[in-house]
Amino acid sequence: MDIKTLVLALALGNFSLCAALFFYQQQEVRSAPSAGLRSWRIARQLQAVAWGLLYLRGALPDFLTIPFAYAVLFSGFAFDASAWWELAGRRVWRRYLLPALGVSIGLFTGAWLLDMPAGDRIGIAALVAGFFALASAGALGRGWRRGTLLRRYLVLSTLSLTLVVVLRGVLAVLLPDGAEWLSPALVQAAGIVALYLLTFGNVFGYLLLSREQQESELARLEVADPLTDVPNRRGFYLALAPWIALARRPGQPTALILLKFDDFKRINEHYGHPVGDLVLKTLVEVCQKQLRDSDLMGRMGGAEFAIQLPRTGQEDACMVAERIRLAIAALPVKAGKAVINMTASLGVTTIRPDDAAVSLFKRADEALQQAKREGRNRVVAADSTPEV
Ligand SMILES: Nc1nc2c(ncn2[C@@H]2O[C@H](COP(=O)(O)OP(=O)(O)OP(=O)(O)O)[C@@H](O)[C@H]2O)c(=O)[nH]1
Missing domain, CATH: 3.30.70.270 (Reverse transcriptase/Diguanylate cyclase domain)
Known part of the structure; x- marks a missing residue:
């Protein structure tokens, strides 16, 4: 599978989730929505558009497929992290993600306007993706001690994939021409595969974990009084x-x-x-x-x-x-x-x-x-x- 196909898979995957969510939402008023679902849905829409634009690189003007596409992609990452914090019951953290998003978009657009080498832009994009993935891992890690195996798996997989994404960015800046067996194509492939796994680990992880949280809340309510929080x-x-x-x-x-x-x-x-x-x-x-x-x-x-x-x-x-x-x-x-x-x-x-x-x-x-x-x-x- 080449890189372009993976980018297309990321776009189509997010688009098909948007469609599934549209129909799911028709019922949402009847059942209580999970915390963060709105942010998670916006993240899917933004990422679908961003990966679609990145796929069309060359066919559309550069302005659309480089700075604009990355700004939309970074926003999608930020909304993903926000969804995790909301699921963890800490909506307040959204406040810190917004300035981080502004700085990320500013840095990347600045690098593009200044015509900096593509490797530097890749470095910035990888660091931004790594930052928001770490923010998601932070929200997930809050429940580590009492956490289920699923939660622990998600924390560890997010952290290790984040490491690969960030390394890919660092290598793009420090070794733009690669070294010995570490060819630029291999580094690029490792980075995009890690991003692919990170995205879909995030997608299914969020769905499974919010379901798990709802089930444990229902089990708790069977034996607890919702008003006073003491046993019923x-x-x-x-x-x-x-x-x-x-x-x-x-x-x-x-x-x-x-x-x-x-x-x-x-x-x-x-x-x-x-x-x-x-x-x-x-x-x-x-x-x-x-x-x-x-x-x-x-x-x-x-x-x-x-x-x-x-x-x-x-x-x-x-x-x-x-x-x-x-x-x-x-x-x-x-x-x-x-x-x-x-x-x-x-x-x-x-x-x-x-x-x-x-x-x-x-x-x-x-x-x-x-x-x-x-x-x-x-x-x-x-x-x-x-x-x-
Ligand atoms: N606000 C509120 N009221 C409740 C709840 N559950 C029961 N009640 C009310 O508690 C009151 C209990 O009244 P009763 O059992 O008649 O007794 P009482 O008025 O406390 O009087 P005595 O026990 O005779 O001293 C009723 O008016 C219920 O409607 C609740 O979850 N919230």
């Missing part, structure tokens, strides 16, 4: 199950606190649902500050939450519950212009050896209901001694 009922039950099983063995018990904010309906009615949401989020943070790292708070639904406290007896659990109650009552929640005073009622129990989740929650709920009946804003302990 299902997640909490899953985390509690081993402690229920352990209660059959001798040792320190695990305590359960059931907490419900008082008169929460009033907040929604007076201030509206969005303020109610904000209050819930703030109150969960207030409660979590009173807990140990080993404790776990989960949302059972509405304004009701549960807290598991491993290796904690009833007396200590009551102390924690009282601390939480006081912290909630002491802190007025600011939501916009409103300052809202909240209280909560709490029922406390410990897991008995004969408990199942149903009996455990029933007992904690009875204690909670008693706290509500007795006037709210209080802690009630259930009787945790096993029935005989």
Whole structure:
């Protein structure tokens, strides 16, 4: 395959992706688009045009196929890097890519206007491609420690291909006529192949990684509450199950606190649902500050939450519950212009050896209901001694 064919393949590949994306977008309003998809789409369009122009070198005026084509290509690289940063949740990095793009286009166009040797222009273009590829690798590398194999592969392949592209540029400047077996044609072929692999590694990597991110977010939402980010009922039950099983063995018990904010309906009615949401989020943070790292708070639904406290007896659990109650009552929640005073009622129990989740929650709920009946804003302990 000669270089021209590879350039054509790059143009056609990007064009066909643009077409596929056009049809995909007809559905996008129905499903949540991945972060960065817009930038990624613009990158494909720009790169398709740029490679198309580069392919037509000789058939069109030089102005179009050299400085203009490279300016469009650099913009495509910049949008690619931007898409990766957006996918990593750091949109702010786009701000730094724009000036870098301006400098890149200025340098390349300047070299063309000054009629510098083609090798120097190639050097500039390779460095620009390398810079934006490194920026993409930086965004990808942010998730390295917790990253999947796919992410790690993409980081390493991007870095090694970037190295080849940059080397190609350096050699074009330092050894324009090649040396021994390192002919200019070989260096050029290695550079364009690396760029080809970089482009399509980027294309499929982005698609696969955004799909992977969406799937892991969906899996997280199965066990987490999207508003407060604590485990939902299902997640909490899953985390509690081993402690229920352990209660059959001798040792320190695990305590359960059931907490419900008082008169929460009033907040929604007076201030509206969005303020109610904000209050819930703030109150969960207030409660979590009173807990140990080993404790776990989960949302059972509405304004009701549960807290598991491993290796904690009833007396200590009551102390924690009282601390939480006081912290909630002491802190007025600011939501916009409103300052809202909240209280909560709490029922406390410990897991008995004969408990199942149903009996455990029933007992904690009875204690909670008693706290509500007795006037709210209080802690009630259930009787945790096993029935005989
Ligand atoms: N803002 C907001 N409100 C919610 C959410 N989930 C449930 N609620 C509201 O929470 C309120 C819970 O009300 P109830 O269970 O009747 O009890 P309460 O008003 O808190 O009163 P008591 O428990 O009797 O002290 C209802 O008005 C629900 O609409 C939510 O995610 N956000």
